Amino acid sequence: MLAAAAVRLDPEDPLAALSVGQQPDPGDLPADWVSVRVRAASLNHHDLFSLRGVGLAADRLPMILGCDAAGVTPEGEDVVVHAVIGDPAAGGGDETLDPRRTLLSELHPGTLAEAVAVPRRNLVLKPPELSFEEAACLPTAWLTAYRMVVSRAGLPAEGGGTLLVQGAGGGVSTAAVLIAKAVGHTVFVTSRDAGKRERAAALGADAVFESGARLPRRVDAVLETVGAATWGHSLRALRPGGRIVVSGATSGPNPPAELNRVFFQQLSVVGSTMGSRDELVDLLALLVRTGIRPPVQQVWPLARARDAFARLAAGDVFGKLVLTP
CATH class of the missing domain: 3.90.180.10 (Medium-chain alcohol dehydrogenases, catalytic domain)
Incomplete structure (x- = not known):
């Protein structure tokens, strides 16, 4: 074959x-x-x-x-x-x-x-x-994003949370924007590329920023797939008690930990890998119910x-x- x-x-x-x-x-x-x-x-x-x-x-x-x-x-x-x-x-x-x-x-x-x-x-x-x-x-990038947004980010199930997605353009980040908006969250997105920022806004992101830019307010959670290049910004973007969900590190896996910020702001760092078959079933149901694709x-x-x-x-x-x- x-x-x-x-x-x-x-x-x-x-x-x-x-x-x-x-x-x-x-x-x-x-x-x-x-x-x-x-x-x-x-x-x-x-x-x-x-x-x-x-x-x-x-x-x-x-x-x-x-x-x-x-x-x-x-x-x-x-x-x-x-x-x-x-x-x-x-x-x-x-x-x-x-x-x-x-x-x-x-x-x-x-x-x-x-x-x-x-x-x-x-x-x-x-x-x-x-x-x-x-x-x-769906089974890799979209399922990864679904688990990050719905299962691991600690956002309210009924919506109303604020989420930062680092690095627009890839399969996980585009999925995360669409999923997070479909379940009712406010979504900020960063990218170094102006064209990708424009496309992220067209997907429904509430605001888009250059990588590392100051946000209008601190967020409840950050989805981190970039790693070393964005790690410090991800930590600074979180409200006290906020959470970073990590599923990748395309720019390098070992950024400075900045542990003083982690413990002083009582931040959580949560790993996330792929998703379960049950979550894939739920993801398919979400797409049917909301019309996102x-x-x-x-x-x-x-x-x-x-x-x-x-x-x-x-x-x-x-x-x-x-x-x-």
Whole structure:
């Protein structure tokens, strides 16, 4: 079958490690696994990290890339694929807390292919209101944003909180803006790029600012995916007792801790990784109820996966890039 795969690891030039060509079909599967015919799959920075060798060992090559997909089961059901392969019982009902959890494309072949095999419990019915392309954007970036905003930020469930999203443009940050507005919060967004600030405002952000700019007031929570470049600003932006939710550190993972500000202002720093299958179900219901949809910047055929990867690597993205077998 046609697939986009890592065939070697290259920390300096990840696209040189990418192959778009034939890979084996899913073989004999355990009784509780199923092969899904992929109708759409979306890219994430995780795919570039894999090509660089982050989280993917050389002895697992070749590895089909991709975490996100929507497709059709052998029984004809339209489904969304949950990317976290783990045991809910090992995490107290949350598979993301299973110490042996893994994402598709780390241990098991991923979604950038004509078919992907997953445990049957990892399938969620796709609502008819969402296209396959829209649904394929949800399992990683949108689910990560949903958990950060709804489950981890400590904001009022009925809305009315104030949230800062650092770094407009990426899949998680655009999702966070739309989700936070849909559930009734005030949203501030920062970016170094004027065009991305304009697009964040068009998504519904209440105010947009250059990176590091002084905000009109302190916020209840900050969503932090940038890391070292924005960490100090995130701490200064919080009201006393506020909370930073961290799910990434694209500019560097070890910023100065500024512990004096953390303890004096009684701030909380909370980690967040992906989301559970149950949260994916809730996220789909939120999209159906509110009408918000993932911004899809461009759709390519799977055969042109290299073009999509090149655009992702260049950073010229606002929203999601989708491949269709």
